[in-house]
Amino acid sequence: MTKEPMTDFGFQKLSRELNDLIKVQRPEIVIELDIARSHGDLKENSEYHAAKEKLAFIENRTGELSDLMTRAQVVDPGSYTHDKVRFGSTVSLEDIDSEEELTYTIVGSTESNPDKGLISYHSPLAKCLLGKEAGDEVKVQLPLGVKEYEILSVDYEEIKFE
Numbered sequence: 001m002t003k004e005p006m007t008d009f010g011f012q013k014l015s016r017e018l019n020d021l022i023k024v025q026r027p028e029i030v031i032e033l034d035i036a037r038s039h040g041d042l043k044e045n046s047e048y049h050a051a052k053e054k055l056a057f058i059e060n061r062t063g064e065l066s067d068l069m070t071r072a073q074v075v076d077p078g079s080y081t082h083d084k085v086r087f088g089s090t091v092s093l094e095d096i097d098s099e100e101e102l103t104y105t106i107v108g109s110t111e112s113n114p115d116k117g118l119i120s121y122h123s124p125l126a127k128c129l130l131g132k133e134a135g136d137e138v139k140v141q142l143p144l145g146v147k148e149y150e151i152l153s154v155d156y157e158e159i160k161f162e
Helices: 008-037 046-071 124-129
Strands: 004-006 072-074 090-095 101-107 118-120 137-142 145-155
Touching (some): 004 008, 008 046, 008 072, 101 124
Antiparallel strands (some): 090 101
């Protein structure tokens, strides 16, 4: 079983979503389904089919979340040094071609938000950075082609998810 690293924030977020699906959304959809079923002919009953689709989505998402939570490895990135790039590290990079400086924090796949500089542990860039240190250069295959970066710094900063 492959462990899925995440912060406590990510684990709590998954837990809240799973709880909402099981205790709130699923019971509501079951009631909707029963009401729609009571309207008679199921072949042309759009409410019934919509409720069935919602229920199927909830069941699938519940399964995904349950699987993620059983594989979750809650990591406190503040509890270890960040002399090399690790889960939870904040990494400053310089694009060697454009000299643009970028900063990313490596987080769990369910916590990533590239617009806020939070990239998934599983992303191509994060995979290339892991284990590297300031001064190292990395080449990474991205959707727009190969990019080359120099690592300017590796630090730990408290992660701001929201």
